[in-house]
Amino acid sequence: MSKIILTGDRPTGKxxxxxxxxSLKRRVELQNSGEFDExxxxxxxxxxxxxxxxxxEKVRQNIIEVALDYLSVGIDPEKTHIFIQSQIPQLxxxxxxxxxxxxxxxxxxxxxxxxxxxxRNFETSIPVGFFTxxxxxxxxxxxxxxxxxxxxxxxxxxxEQAREIVRKFNSVYGETLVExxxxxxxNKACLRLPxxxxxxxxxxSLGNCIYLSDPADVxxxxxxxxxxxxxxxKVEDPGKIEGNCVFTYLDAFSTPxxxxxxxxxxxxxxxxxxxxxxxxxxxVKVKKFLNNVLQKQLEPIRARRxxxxxxxxxxxxxxxxxxxxxxxxxxxxxxxxxxxxKINYFDDAELIKIQSEKYASEE
Ligand code: TRP
Numbered sequence: 001m002s003k004i005i006l007t008g009d010r011p012t013g014k015x016x017x018x019x020x021x022x023s024l025k026r027r028v029e030l031q032n033s034g035e036f037d038e039x040x041x042x043x044x045x046x047x048x049x050x051x052x053x054x055x056x057e058k059v060r061q062n063i064i065e066v067a068l069d070y071l072s073v074g075i076d077p078e079k080t081h082i083f084i085q086s087q088i089p090q091l092x093x094x095x096x097x098x099x100x101x102x103x104x105x106x107x108x109x110x111x112x113x114x115x116x117x118x119x120r121n122f123e124t125s126i127p128v129g130f131f132t133x134x135x136x137x138x139x140x141x142x143x144x145x146x147x148x149x150x151x152x153x154x155x156x157x158x159x160e161q162a163r164e165i166v167r168k169f170n171s172v173y174g175e176t177l178v179e180x181x182x183x184x185x186x187n188k189a190c191l192r193l194p195x196x197x198x199x200x201x202x203x204x205s206l207g208n209c210i211y212l213s214d215p216a217d218v219x220x221x222x223x224x225x226x227x228x229x230x231x232x233x234k235v236e237d238p239g240k241i242e243g244n245c246v247f248t249y250l251d252a253f254s255t256p257x258x259x260x261x262x263x264x265x266x267x268x269x270x271x272x273x274x275x276x277x278x279x280x281x282x283x284v285k286v287k288k289f290l291n292n293v294l295q296k297q298l299e300p301i302r303a304r305r306x307x308x309x310x311x312x313x314x315x316x317x318x319x320x321x322x323x324x325x326x327x328x329x330x331x332x333x334x335x336x337x338x339x340x341x342k343i344n345y346f347d348d349a350e351l352i353k354i355q356s357e358k359y360a361s362e363e
């Protein structure tokens with residue numbers, strides 16, 4: 001069986017470090033591993049509209065931002081099809097059929113949906129489209145016969161729901177769809193990168209993000225004002241590592257080479273942590289190191305982004321080419337789905353023949 005990747009992001013803002021360690025970096029590695037027959041990365045504008053229906057302009061403007069972020073981290077359009085969800089009507093059609101395979105109570109139990117409803121204060125005014133987006137996400141995944149979905153931990157319930165839909169579909173209509181596997185980040189600290197304020201998650205609405213497109217001085221400013229251990233006041237005080245996001249970021253980003261290059265007094269991250277916990281190591285020194293570590297990773301990303309920013313029509317060409325390929329793949333799957341469901345009346349010569357014979361014999 002071919003190995004196929006499908007993943008994507010909602011275009012509601014620029015992508016940040018949480019996206020980078022949680023998924024983008026991995027995608028580039030997977031892309032370059034040569035292990036996959038096909039890779040699709042989707043800009044999920046239709047999904048973004050499920051909770052931004054009053055602000056289509058925001059979604060529209062962010063499509064190019066997300067595309068630039070993808071290209072800048074090293075997604076290569078020669079190897080990966082980048083496409084725009086709303087331009088593939090087959091995805092909506094699949095969703096309509098899958099809706100019959102999922103109960104309202106099952107959707108209500110989906111932890112991601114639950115959490116997001118709370119986050120957005122929807123209470124009783126949940127848009128139906130938003131409520132059903134896990135079903136639409138199952139369409140995104142199955143339309144491309146994806147075997148592998150590399151996403152962050154928060155998406156786990158979505159993939160589980162997609163797997164259930166696949167099993168249900170196949171048991172009712174016959175083996176048609178492929179059950180996807182989730183691929184989570186392998187570094188624990190990357191599962192969910194906290195915000196610079198120490199809150200559980202980087203989120204645009206909380207204003208605690210470092211963006212991939214942030215200029216060097218902005219990154220530095222954000223790092224130097226990061227949340228650490230509030231009780232670590234004097235340099236001599238022993239400091240805490242747990243919940244100290246400067247160290248969480250170092251867990252996620254720093255390498256042994258970074259120590260050799262920027263902080264040779266310490267052999268590795270453990271040695272730095274030990275000193276911090278003992279006392280005698282100030283936040284500023286650790287933050288300066290983190291800044292160096294991040295700048296080293298972000299510099300080539302920023303440079304590549306600037307190149308693509310000079311040629312926006314080319315970026316739209318890339319999106320259009322990717323969308324065309326995605327359209328054809330989804331169209332093929334939709335045909336198979338409709339055949340399995342027997343809603344293929346005009347293509348079913350057998351149906352027409354049998355019904356002709358039935359009426360002929362009644363004469
Ligand atoms: N829900 C994902 C996000 O919030 C985006 C997405 C839409 C997606 N469809 C998908 C991810 C299918 C993986 C597979 O970023």
